[in-house]
Amino acid sequence: MDKDFEYKYVVPEQRLQIFVESFWMLRNHSKEAKKVVILPDGRVDLFFSRSTEETFHISLSGIGTQPEQAEIAPDTITFAISFRLPGVEYILKHSIAGIIDTALLLPENFWDVEQHVLNDFEQFCQTMTARMLSSFPLSTDDRKLKLFDLIYGSNGSFSVQKLSEEVCWTSRQINRYFDQHFGLPLKSYCGILRFRASFPHIKNGKLSPEENFTDQSHFIREIKKLSGVLPKELRINQNDRFIQFSTIPVR
Structure with missing residues (x-):
């Protein structure tokens, strides 16, 4: 860094x-x-x-x-x-x-x-x-907390349909909740989590998908869409310009 x-x-x-x-x-x-x-x-x-x-x-x-x-x-x-x-x-x-x-x-x-x-x-x-x-909440919606536990625990790898089935909440209701509270669909949010989970792999030179991307071309396409560069350019991180990437320790 x-x-x-x-x-x-x-x-x-x-x-x-x-x-x-x-x-x-x-x-x-x-x-x-x-x-x-x-x-x-x-x-x-x-x-x-x-x-x-x-x-x-x-x-x-x-x-x-x-x-x-x-x-x-x-x-x-x-x-x-x-x-x-x-x-x-x-x-x-x-x-x-x-x-x-x-x-x-x-x-x-x-x-x-x-x-x-x-x-x-x-x-x-x-x-x-x-x-x-x-300011801890007096009560929480267990269905929502289970949904987020699955989302974060899987780094966004579960499909919206699978998440819907696991928490007994329709895909339409989940997406309405995400749009109203967070401003984007659940599928888009899961894609961002998969992208972030790929940082340590890319930093360690693994330039192929390891976080449930469909294939190599899907992996490259998603990395470029969310970072603006190809995986190999992200790994180089010239001048430490990708600030979150710079803070990840090399393993």
């Missing part, structure tokens, strides 16, 4: 893991802006950011469906919470259907967070954990 970037990643405690994938921190120590590409990864990120050029701000990203060109300003620090989709409904309690491939700027007093929270990443994780546990 680019030596000017500092990256940290923390898995949440067990009680939160059905709703939250991770806490993470990214800092650009350089005095220059860094151009990066943000790849679709199926996550919904709540960002707390500060830089020398901008005031403290909080934003919520929707689900990405295409590669996004972005620039990380000099001396920028970002702490983030990456939510799984149940966390959007039950913790954030905020529809993201209208912010596909974009982000929403939130009020400065969102969750009563102030910019000094960016002074200590460990403290940030503890504070946000306490905040989310305090």
